[in-house]
Amino acid sequence: xxxxxxxxxxxxxxxxxxxxxxxxxxxxxxxxxxxxxxxxxxxxxxxxxxxxxxxxxxxxxxxxxxxxxxxxxxxxxxxxxxxxxxxxxxxxxxxxxxxxxxxxxxxxxxxxxxxxxxxxxxxxxxxxxxxxxxxxxxxxxxxxxxxxxxxxxxxxxxxxxxxxxxxxxxxxxxxxxxxxxxxxxxxxxxxxxxxxxxxxxxxxxxxxxxxxxxxxxxxxxxxxxxxxxxxxxxxxxxxxxxxxxxxxxxxxxxxxxxxxxxxxxxxxxxxxxxxxxxxxxxxxxxxxx
Amino acid sequence: xxxxxxxxxxxxxxxxxxxxxxxxxxxxxxxxxxxxxxxxxxxxxxxxxxxxxxxxxxxxxxxxxxxxxxxxxxxxxxxxxxxxxxxxxxxxxxxxxxxxxxxxxxxxxxxxxxxxxxxxxxxxxxxxxxxxxxxxxxxxxxxxxxxxxxxxxxxxxxxxxxxxxxxxxxxxxxxxxxxxxxxxxxxxxxxxxxxxxxxxxxxxxxxxxxxxxxxxxxxxxxxxxxxxxxxxxxxxxxxxxxxxxxxxxxxxxxxxxxxxxxxxxxxxxxxxxxxxxxxxxxxxxxxxxxxxxxxxxxxxxxxxxxxxxxxxxxxxxxxxxxxxxxxxxxxxxxxxxxxxxxxxxxxxxxxxxxxxxxxxxxxxxxxxxxxxxxxxxxxxxxxxxxxxxxxxxxx
Numbered sequence: 001x002x003x004x005x006x007x008x009x010x011x012x013x014x015x016x017x018x019x020x021x022x023x024x025x026x027x028x029x030x031x032x033x034x035x036x037x038x039x040x041x042x043x044x045x046x047x048x049x050x051x052x053x054x055x056x057x058x059x060x061x062x063x064x065x066x067x068x069x070x071x072x073x074x075x076x077x078x079x080x081x082x083x084x085x086x087x088x089x090x091x092x093x094x095x096x097x098x099x100x101x102x103x104x105x106x107x108x109x110x111x112x113x114x115x116x117x118x119x120x121x122x123x124x125x126x127x128x129x130x131x132x133x134x135x136x137x138x139x140x141x142x143x144x145x146x147x148x149x150x151x152x153x154x155x156x157x158x159x160x161x162x163x164x165x166x167x168x169x170x171x172x173x174x175x176x177x178x179x180x181x182x183x184x185x186x187x188x189x190x191x192x193x194x195x196x197x198x199x200x201x202x203x204x205x206x207x208x209x210x211x212x213x214x215x216x217x218x219x220x221x222x223x224x225x226x227x228x229x230x231x232x233x234x235x236x237x238x239x240x241x242x243x244x245x246x247x248x249x250x251x252x253x254x255x256x257x258x259x260x261x262x263x264x265x266x267x268x269x270x271x272x273x274x275x276x277x278x279x280x281x282x283x284x285x286x287x288x289x
Numbered sequence: 290x291x292x293x294x295x296x297x298x299x300x301x302x303x304x305x306x307x308x309x310x311x312x313x314x315x316x317x318x319x320x321x322x323x324x325x326x327x328x329x330x331x332x333x334x335x336x337x338x339x340x341x342x343x344x345x346x347x348x349x350x351x352x353x354x355x356x357x358x359x360x361x362x363x364x365x366x367x368x369x370x371x372x373x374x375x376x377x378x379x380x381x382x383x384x385x386x387x388x389x390x391x392x393x394x395x396x397x398x399x400x401x402x403x404x405x406x407x408x409x410x411x412x413x414x415x416x417x418x419x420x421x422x423x424x425x426x427x428x429x430x431x432x433x434x435x436x437x438x439x440x441x442x443x444x445x446x447x448x449x450x451x452x453x454x455x456x457x458x459x460x461x462x463x464x465x466x467x468x469x470x471x472x473x474x475x476x477x478x479x480x481x482x483x484x485x486x487x488x489x490x491x492x493x494x495x496x497x498x499x500x501x502x503x504x505x506x507x508x509x510x511x512x513x514x515x516x517x518x519x520x521x522x523x524x525x526x527x528x529x530x531x532x533x534x535x536x537x538x539x540x541x542x543x544x545x546x547x548x549x550x551x552x553x554x555x556x557x558x559x560x561x562x563x564x565x566x567x568x569x570x571x572x573x574x575x576x577x578x579x580x581x582x583x584x585x586x587x588x589x590x591x592x593x594x595x596x597x598x599x600x601x602x603x604x605x606x607x608x609x610x611x612x613x614x615x616x617x618x619x620x621x622x623x624x625x626x627x628x629x630x631x632x633x634x635x636x637x638x639x640x641x642x643x644x645x646x647x648x649x650x651x652x653x654x655x656x657x658x659x660x661x662x663x664x665x666x667x668x669x670x671x672x673x674x675x676x677x678x679x680x681x682x683x684x
Binding site: 001004005008009012015109116118125127134136208209210212214217218249250251253254257258259261262 | 333334337338468495496497498500501502503505506507509510513525526529530537538539554557558560
């Protein structure tokens, strides 16, 4: 039972890691925590659903269109809604992100408020049995994508000029602008990338969780808890935090009480902020959130 | 020249008719040609799929309208959205009572919402015929104007317990349930039933919260408990997740589920009937929804659904109560008041709705009218069937 709980916990945690990773990208680039991220994930999944099921577009093309659509959406949200408020308090930015998320959810509810839809699979629903442990192809793929994304983002942020640019903007937007970096554009692109990553998460997660307008309610708090546990701004922290959270949920749920599954993420946030505010891999710094 | 007495005698029928009309017009929500009915259901939000029950009720009244209505009056139906949310539900009920001034309310889908609005409706005196929500505490203790025209959670709990225990050799029972008031409405009476009727003191209980997308921990806990039967008290999205993970991790113990999910919808979500093998669900009707015994009723509902709505199994989860309302209104006659309606409901005995399992009876001391419950699931040949006990098909 322990082995199964660990494997399933890691698989579940990979979902949280995907969410935390995308939130970390926006945070690292713009210092804003996108509290509307869960709804971007939902919007990405629904857009692919529309392309595939309603418009009959082949799955891979539809997935590409979904990523592109969400990239453009994230770019425009930053450009039109976030950018004009950048000099204001961060609380206002957080509220704007939440408002955008709720607006997306409201639109989805207009069309699919009564539906919980089976999402077409991009990968086969195979089941692998290793002794007493069962793992699905979905689990393996989501975990693999989360780890691959982490490595790619690690390379981008630490080994490429883009990473230096991000670091410069993160540390001082004004200083970066003075040396010729187009900071507003960089912010917009970062939001676009974060939104596209949300769409990718939605495409991978929806076949396992079903598709409905409120599908993001449970996922945002988990992603945020994973970020908190791993340390804000840390890419590998987001992944490790997500995986640990998934495992903790299942171990507490199976060995202590199933009632604890739901509150594990809240407990993690409280305990980490109390005893190790920087998380496992984050750096101590003052954050305006 | 007519004497004053003769004039009065000649005028008497007209005066009586006028008085009758005035009385009808005095009854809130009733005019010479219409009866205003309020329908409470979640038509938006994450549980809006249950709203099909409300549309089903509306469709039945539309069906009666096409047949000429009741005593020359057409039903004017007002849909009021609770969104399956207590605060929204309270506002929706107040609107029906004070703003729309309906004659009666026929509806109520989410038990938590119905429990929240019970005091408001009880105080208003507006008759409320509950169509779908099952928690027995909505109509218990008895309120003069509130009638449960559908089986209650206690009936379903007893039916689940009875079905599980009717399988030879069943001794160890497990329960997986949400932690909300809706689930408690099933769980508490079930535990009591198992204790009182079968002397089972120990039941393995695990919880699964709304919105959960993984049930591995719960499934493994139940598997380790080595159970003979599992009772599942979950809403549809979580039920699908639980059945998916139960199949994945080899939890092949028979299971019986409460109301709160739609059997065919759940099967659609799981992508076929294989994960549904060994899973049964309480069923408040006398037959399968697509069986000949319910064909006429199904057609009446399907043809009269509001524009843009399509038929689902949930469309059936309510109209049985509307059949009773129409029957009682016909019995009362043209002179309609709320007092007469309440009195006629309390006198309703062994009424066959043609839809629900069993018959409907009320009394001044008992406003819970229906108690018979069947169980639906696949038989050994893979045929969807209605059962009255383990291995016994309902007649």
